Amino acid sequence: MPDPYRVWLSEVMLQQTTVAAVGPRFTAWVERWPDIASLAAAPDEAIMAAWAGLGYYARARNLVKAARAVVAEHGGQFPATEAGLRALPGLGAYTAAAVAAIAFGERAVVVDANVERVVARLFAIATPLPAARPAIRAATDRITPQARAGDFAQAMMDLGSAICTVKKPQCLLCPLAVDCRARVEGIADTLPAKAPRKERPSRHGTAFWIEQEGQVWLVRRPAKGMLGGMRALPTGPWEDERPGLAGAPGQGPWVILNDTVVHGFTHFGLELALAKSEGEPDDSAAGEWWPVADLETAGLPTVFARAADRLKRV
DNA sequence: TATACGTGGTT
DNA sequence: TAACCAAGTAT
Numbered sequence: 266m267p268d269p270y271r272v273w274l275s276e277v278m279l280q281q282t283t284v285a286a287v288g289p290r291f292t293a294w295v296e297r298w299p300d301i302a303s304l305a306a307a308p309d310e311a312i313m314a315a316w317a318g319l320g321y322y323a324r325a326r327n328l329v330k331a332a333r334a335v336v337a338e339h340g341g342q343f344p345a346t347e348a349g350l351r352a353l354p355g356l357g358a359y360t361a362a363a364v365a366a367i368a369f370g371e372r373a374v375v376v377d378a379n380v381e382r383v384v385a386r387l388f389a390i391a392t393p394l395p396a397a398r399p400a401i402r403a404a405t406d407r408i409t410p411q412a413r414a415g416d417f418a419q420a421m422m423d424l425g426s427a428i429c430t431v432k433k434p435q436c437l438l439c440p441l442a443v444d445c446r447a448r449v450e451g452i453a454d455t456l457p458a459k460a461p462r463k464e465r466p467s468r469h470g471t472a473f474w475i476e477q478e479g480q481v482w483l484v485r486r487p488a489k490g491m492l493g494g495m496r497a498l499p500t501g502p503w504e505d506e507r508p509g510l511a512g513a514p515g516q517g518p519w520v521i522l523n524d525t526v527v528h529g530f531t532h533f534g535l536e537l538a539l540a541k542s543e544g545e546p547d548d549s550a551a552g553e554w555w556p557v558a559d560l561e562t563a564g565l566p567t568v569f570a571r572a573a574d575r576l577k578r579v
Numbered sequence: 580t581a582t583a584c585g586t587g588g589t590t
Numbered sequence: 591t592a593a594c595c596a597a598g599t600a601t
């Protein structure tokens with residue numbers, strides 16, 4: 266049976282994240298923290314920095330919590346059941362079922378976006394998401410075998426990602442084509458139906474770069490909310506209008522660059538103005554000096570890594 | 580049930 | 591090129 270630690274880690278990394286992006290990060294991670302005990306013992310900031318660039322940083326915050334819970338409350342062994350796993354932070358319906366099935370051989374019903382799509386088409390479930398979820402789950406339950414549910418789940422996910430794709434599904438190559446009601450009805454590429462997305466608002470902020478003797482002033486963002494717990498450049502508020510120097514972490518004087526960083530988050534776009542100074546940081550702004558030459562190791566989220574790239578060469 | 584939460588690849 | 595979307599979870 267596969268190592269539960271690795272199955273758990275890979276499933277969490279793969280949440281909303283492509284296999285290509287996860288591959289090298291997974292390898293580096295298990296080399297550094299080969300088991301649950303080593304991860305549980307690692308300092309928060311090392312773990313957050315190691316997650317930098319992967320996005321959805323609550324995953325990293327929950328990863329630490331779960332690792333420590335397994336060590337403190339389960340003697341260092343993962344709970345071997347779907348229900349037990351589901352109680353750990355960061356393991357939702359999908360991940361708990363996937364780990365139970367793949368790492369422990371439990372018959373669990375594994376439903377991710379791939380399975381959702383395959384099953385919606387197989388049974389021609391035309392109800393739009395998310396209302397269709399109960400029906401899709403029930404249908405998946407009906408076709409999940411008693412034995413090797415983990416292999417079944419992975420096969421369904423592979424089918425969804427390689428053949429039964431969102432656009433232009435390759436029905437001619439599909440092993441389920443004969444049984445697929447959506448294919449018969451000629452509506453495969455329209456399922457599952459989804460409500461249209463809301464428009465993404467755009468916000469503005471300013472990133473501040475204070476440099477002294479080859480070092481830059483970095484802060485740690487609040488534990489909750491956007492980029493929570495991550496090391497970052499200081500910023501003022503993110504608002505509808507350009508905030509200028511509002512919320513600056515020092516008296517300056519500030520030089521505002523004739524350049525911005527435009528970054529797209531899930532639910533809003535951000536245009537970051539860039540301001541630079543060689544003054545003193547405010548006492549109120551808790552932070553640390555970081556060598557500019559070692560900025561890659563600071564573990565900055567992508568938006569700040571991009572801002573820093575612009576700022577350090579000016 | 581709806582919203583907050585990142586990033587990079589594909590079309 | 592702007593959308594769209596990916597092996598989702600928490601609240």
